[in-house]
Amino acid sequence: MSGLSFSVFRKELKDHLRDRRSVLTSLMWPLIGPVVFMVMFNLLASWYRQDRPLALPVVGREHAPSLMAFLERYGAQLEAAPEDYESRIRAGSLDAVLVVPDDYAESYSAGRTAEVQLVVDSSRQSARQSVLRARRLLEAYAHMLGNQRLYARGVSPDLAIPVRVQEADLSTPERTAAGLLNMVPLFLVIAAFAGGMQVASDAMAGERERGSLEPLLLNPAPRSAVVTGKWLATVVMAVAAVLITVVAYMLVVRRVPLEDLGVKARFDAPAALGMAAAVLPLALAVSAVQVWVSTYARSFKEAQTYLSLLMVVPMLPGMVLALSPLQPKMWMFAVPVLGQEVLAGEVMRGEPLGALPFLIAGASSILLTVVSLAVTARLLSQERIVFGRG
Amino acid sequence: MIEARNLHKRFGKKVTAVEDVSFTAEDGVITGLLGPNGAGKTTTMRMLYTLVRPDRGTALVDGVDVVQRPQEARRALGVLPDARGLYPRLTAREHARYYGELHGLSGATLDKRVDELLDLLDMRDIADRRTEGFSQGQRVKVAMARALVHGPRNVLLDEPTNGLDVMSTRSVRTLLRRLKDEGRCVVFSSHVMQEVAALCDRIVVVAHGRVVADGTPDALRASTGKDSLEEAFVATIGTDQGLMQ
DSSP states (O other): OHHHHHHHHHHHHHHHHTOHHHHHHHHHHHHHHHHHHHHHHHHHHHHHOSSSOEEEEEESGGGOHHHHHHHHHTTEEEEEOOTTHHHHHHHTSOSEEEEOOTTHHHHHHTTSOOOOEEEEOTTOGGGHHHHHHHHHHHHHHHHHHHHHHHHHTTOOGGGGOSOOOOOOOOOOHHHHHHHHHTHHHHHHHHHHHHHHHHHHHIIIIIHHHTTOHHHHHTSSSOHHHHHHHHHHHHHHHHHHHHHHHHHHHHHHHHHSOGGGGTOOOOOSHHHHHHHHHHHHHHHHHHHHHHHHHHHHOSSHHHHHHHHHHHTHHHHHHHHHHHHSOOOOOHHHHTSTTHHHHHHHHHHHHTOOOOSHHHHHHHHHHHHHHHHHHHHHHHHTTOHHHHSOOO | OEEEEEEEEEETTTEEEEEEEEEEEOTTOEEEEEOOTTSSHHHHHHHHTTSSOOSEEEEEETTEETTTOHHHHHHTEEEEOSOOOOOTTSBHHHHHHHHHHHTTOOHHHHHHHHHHHHHHTTOGGGTTSBSTTOOHHHHHHHHHHHHHTTOOSEEEEESTTTTOOHHHHHHHHHHHHHHHHTTOEEEEEESOHHHHHHHOSEEEEEETTEEEEEEOHHHHHHHHTOSSHHHHHHHHHSOOTTTOO
């Protein structure tokens, strides 16, 4: 029995590996994640770099000489704003522009609240840091003036601050990194889906479409051995895709200027092993489900369509987790796909987990595998599946 | 030896593919299953080679019941089914080896067996080429090689010469005679009368899912009182529709 599965497995793998184009497709997919990751991190890092002086174009500079002096003292490079500054902000070539209205000096001298305008485009991530710095400087200036006025009237500035808010940031460097690395588990799980897709569609739907399923089933090999062999070939490709993804991430993380973001990522060998241990059992289950789905499809094309749709399954929880990480609960580990995404995320965040979540996630994957394989083997004894449906 | 006993198969509620088919195919004899298109030949064959389960009746392959012990029956069968798709990225030899392995052969036995077959089917020149781009005749040879790799006692062929040119048809005929001389039980189905006439020792005529005649070509001629086989067939089936090539 195991010998027969192995024969089927060896044939499927040999057959698939000779199809260069589809092997490349299967293995290029997993590289998308790391490449996107590298590009995004480099961009982010360039936006966040603090050592750059704050360039702040100003309209009406002459109305507020003391404010300008303050800003320059604190490192802002002031310049005259161009005429079309609004469209330039929208286009992204300017981050923020300070507008000092004509009546600023009058209000200022009269001791009223003087207004300045900070023109920004809040939808632009890259401008966020500059805007924040400009606003902090302006607020600091306002504070300083307010304190001076209170002192002048013999009032302690503390009276005006009944409550002071102090933020205590508990996030460890690893946690901050994970916030940005949250896409990694999603891409790992997608790799488990993408790797075996080609083999799975060819092994079942393709086999029937080219008319080789009927002769194959004429052999005295049990259906379960045939299904197991085909499943194993799919697993090998899925596992290869996951491992390639993990290794690619490790290589990319080393080249990414994470320090500039003030984060320390945990993507060393133990973390990579932990993530592989989290996701690999899923590769077994995903492959089994893919073989099952492919058995239902009428043609190779149809199988590919179904299997592409199947890839949406990891995207939904993956996206949610990437945007707002959930507090992991035990039941989550038992849900295939969700469990692996949560698990890989926790490993990456450097949380101590213990073996139990891994065991729960692994067991649920294996259960799904066994059920899918059994159902597929049964399908293969149905005439409408073997000879195709009209 | 293959014995079909009152095979009956319906698809859905309305379509009765095989009404009642019984016949016996002896060892060392070529038995032809002749009938017009849609007579139920392919379904009958599929029931014999265990991929379709009869609603009633059964068949025995060397005494093994195909319904009760299909896996065992498959061991004793070599089949060229209606679908004879190949793997385009595998060579002819790899096809034969793969099927040999699935029949439990391995090592030197398998090597020897595959080499014998490549000689028998006269396909040494194409043995190590990938089957992509093979001609119809070459494809049938590969399909034959994988059907016969385990040396089955009983050989079932569904329309083996369909779509073949004269040369390929001749080599298929030679092969079938050879299998017969080796004492194997050979059953093949065809809708081409000349084919059956040229090869068969025994003819089972199937029409509308039933056996309408069963005997040697001579017996058929005698029973219908016609001189030519063609006339005899038309007389048995009641119409010449679907019988002509």
